[in-house]
Amino acid sequence: MATVSDDLGRVAATPAAFLDDAAYARLARLLVDHAVAERTFVPREVDAPYRIWGDNLESTAVQQLKNACKLPVAVSGALMPDAHVGYGLPIGGVLATSEAVIPYAVGVDIACRMKLTVLDLPVSAVMDDQTRLAGALERETRFGIGASFRSRRQHDVMDADWRVTSVTSGLKDRAWAQLGTSGSGNHFVEFGELAVFDDAAGLPRGEYLALLSHSGSRGTGAQIAQHYSRLARELHPELPRELSNLAWLDLSTEAGQEYWAAMELMGRYAAANHALIHAYIARALGVDVLLDIENHHNFAWRERHRLPDGSEAEVIVHRKGATPAGA
Template sequence: MGIQKILNADAQYGVPVKIFTRDIDQESIEQLKKMAQLQFVYSHIAVMPDVHVGKGATVGSVIPTKQAIIPAAVGVDIGCGMNAIRLNLKADQLPDNLAPIRHAIERKVPVGFEIHKQVKAKASTIIPLEKSLQPIIKKHSGLIRMLRKFDATWQKQLGTLGGGNHFIELCLDENQDVWVMLHSGSRGLGNVIGTYFIELAKKEAQHRFGHVPDKDLSYFAQGSNSFDDYVEAVEWAQTYAFENRREMMRLILEAIRPLLPPFQMTKEAINCHHNYISQENHFGETLFITRKGAIRAGQDEFGIIPGSMGARSYIVRGKANPESFCSCSHGAGRKMSRNKAKLLFNQDDLIQQTQGIECRKDLGVIDEIPSAYKDIDEVMANQSDLIEVVHTLKQILCIKG
């Protein structure tokens, strides 16, 4: 059974905070107490078992709001999420040496700060995105000044990975079937949109719902021009993130086809956000649900919960638990900062913890070492009320930005 810890509501803390783990640090608790004071938060805040402190809002939190949205709760990697597909290949059909496959993917999909030299996405993808972006930048021309070579950049970044904890993996499931899995978001323009509206919310400092305990929790009230503009912009970024993952998957499959036996994709394909806003009905109310580091786990909905680059990942099916607002964790969750990981671990530690995985093993990715993350098995055990496991994956190749 999942564990549920509740910070009780009172005059100081506001709505209850329901936490599906006992493994939570004091800094996250203090952050959640501030979030719970917001008068437009409905019912309670749900906190997933991969919880850790974030900027503005706690990572792993599900925040239901009425008539207001907090841009910093979504963050700057709007629409960040996962994509996974199963191939009709078995483990014994893969080559013993996976390095050529890794290098082929890296040549096809830019990682880190790199972008495509030319636009790779099809016109059928670019044109609708461009058309829906025009009204946004017409009203908020400052966005253009925040991204170098604005149009060329967002178009050339479609089908690129980015850095940090974004990744591309080849995995094997419990049946020795081969999966391709990736994690990325809305790239540079999504970051610009998030940053721009977070600062705008702070500048406007709306007080329709009273005191805000932290400037990072500044919000837009429904009915204001900024609210409508942010909803339009965040929906665009979420669509872009979805298309970015889809384009990246296309390029990955294109890269690996010449190096593998002929294959096809199975019907099992998942593309889901874990930093986003959606309008949903819960407890008889239409609410804005902000999932910051959480995925939707509605009844029989499929999702992806990745571990670290040396641990298992999971394909899951949702149980529509109302107390979590039909949500579950988005991964293992960090247990230490990137800077602390760089101080505590060295290259030998990384090599030891990624044995048997074709991946970078240099100091440039030491902050992504498995020991910097929580135990994914414990995280999964704590959310047995939220999801059931459909497939267990183990990566054999991992590309980090």
């Protein structure tokens, strides 16, 4: 059973996490304000190395990557050819850090992903059977901000432990209502033609009808991102304005471990959204699935890499609008 001494120890370790606490908010505010007065930002002596893929990229996106490589936790970075400005780390940006996770380097839509399903339908159906295909899309998922289902869909992800953090626990009901929906913005579900030129995908060469979707962890993931990004900024008040959205959580702390657990849960939740969208559409059309391919691109992974100095180490690799090359 936790004692007052235990509580005070936790407040002292991460005061920003207790700013809204009924019992310890005043003490937490004093500790945070003291930290602000005492701390100044100390960047790396030499910026972390980075690599840019492509030419004539947005100058503001390049500058965002350069800013990220000044962080004391930064190890190395990379920028993809289609990179553009984002919160903190540019979209299309990759950043490896040492035992720290940056919520805005993962992204607001945690575990946003794409999934492609090859269906046992002739390619000609895209033109010849548009009404049936469009009807399946409209019935079997939902589009728009706040879109949800009246009759909740079932998936094992809702049997997972959503109590890994108080934030995820409070969002479970909303997440369930939006399970299997697509959202808004640049998120979509659409049919198209897939051309297979070799045997790598496990399909004979030829043209296929495929279903492609792009979306993530919906409003639930966005609220988690906002909560822990705010917490990270409060823990690092010393960061200059241009780096404030790159505030990090130390993975040895309770806050860092909470975010990591929430991020991994959102990875499972986003995958479940796509699984249901594709399964329900295939079932509505009465067709078999020939192949599924998917991966998320707003996530952080623990990976072992050879560093620029030739040594090897485990790092936290953030990929925002980017995905592992071997995926």
